[in-house]
Amino acid sequence: MRDPYEGIPAPAKLNVTSKDFEDGAPLPVDTTASEGGKNISPQLSWSDVPKGTKVFYVHCYDPDAPTPSGYWHWSLVNIPAYVNSLDRDAAKNPPAGAITLRNDNGQREYMGAAPPVGHGPHRYFFTVYALDAPLDINENTTATTAAFLARMHTLARGSVVGTWENK
Numbered sequence: 001m002r003d004p005y006e007g008i009p010a011p012a013k014l015n016v017t018s019k020d021f022e023d024g025a026p027l028p029v030d031t032t033a034s035e036g037g038k039n040i041s042p043q044l045s046w047s048d049v050p051k052g053t054k055v056f057y058v059h060c061y062d063p064d065a066p067t068p069s070g071y072w073h074w075s076l077v078n079i080p081a082y083v084n085s086l087d088r089d090a091a092k093n094p095p096a097g098a099i100t101l102r103n104d105n106g107q108r109e110y111m112g113a114a115p116p117v118g119h120g121p122h123r124y125f126f127t128v129y130a131l132d133a134p135l136d137i138n139e140n141t142t143a144t145t146a147a148f149l150a151r152m153h154t155l156a157r158g159s160v161v162g163t164w165e166n167k
Contacts, residue, residue, distance in 0.1 A: 004061065004063040004070065004125060005125075005127070005157065005159070008151065009154075010129075010154050010156055011154070011155055011156065012048070012050050012130075012155060012156035013157070014046045014048055014049065014128050014129075014130055014156045014157060014158030015046060015047045015048045016128050016160045017044075017046075018042050018043055018126065018160050018162075019043045019088075020043050020088060021162045023160045023161055024161055025162065025163065026162065026163050026164060026165075027124060027162035027163065027164050028042070031112050031113070032112040032113040032164055033112040033114035034114050034164065039091075039109070040088060040091075040110075040112070041074060041089055041090055041092075042162070043085070043086065043090075044086045044126055044128065044160070045084065045085040045086075046085070046128045046130075046158060047084065048156070049084065050130055050156050052132050053081050053130040053131065053132070053155055053156075054081055054131060054134060055077075055079055055080060055081055055131050055134045055135075056080075056130060057076070057077050057078070057079070057128070057131055057135065058075075058076045058079060058086065058127070059074055059075040059076070059125075059127055059147065060072075060074040060075075060127075061127065061143075062113070062123065062125075064115070064119075064120075065122065066119060069144070072104045072144070073103050073104070073111045073113070074091060074100075074103055074109070074110040074111065075103070075146055075147075076090075076091070076098050076099070076101075077098065077099045077100075077101060077135050077137060077146050078097060078098055078134045078135060078137075079094075079095050080097050083095050092110075100139065101137075101139065101141055101142065101143050101146055102139075102140075102142070102143070103143065104143070108139060113162070113164035114164075116166065117167065118167065119165075121163050121164065121165040122164055122165065123161050124161065124162045124164065125159045125161050126160050126161070126162065127157060127159040128157070128158055128159070129150050129153075129154050129156070129157050130157070131150060131153040131155065132153050132154075132155050135153065
């Protein structure tokens with residue numbers, strides 16, 4: 001399966017990590033919407049931030065969802081530049097000034113992994129963008145539109161990828 005960011009240029013690479021899971025490893029069950037899950041957003045940190053960064057944009061995207069457009073699980077836009085990490089469950093208490101967009105379930109919150117039973121493992125890209133300007137959006141902007149607008153302001157981008165499968 002291909003990288004959903006292949007072909008979308010980013011001038012520099014952010015180093016994105018999580019204390020809750022390793023890149024390429026399964027997500028903790030409580031960060032999922034599957035049986036036993038609690039929809040708790042995982043802890044995220046980023047470094048190697050380029051000079052000129054004004055805000056960050058964080059999202060969780062599943063490119064393996066059985067739709068033509070994947071599935072947006074979480075979008076947090078215009079995070080102040082002084083923030084370089086999000087605590088576990090930060091989706092319920094985002095940084096001041098940040099805007100939470102609707103996920104593909106229509107809610108302004110984090111929705112954990114919940115792929116269809118038997119569909120195989122899915123990848124969940126927790127991606128952070130360093131932007132040179134806040135995005136001119138509001139809470140009714142779609143996650144897809146925010147990702148498109150971010151292209152014009154991206155100084156750097158990085159992801160940490162978790163996996164999940166419902167058998």
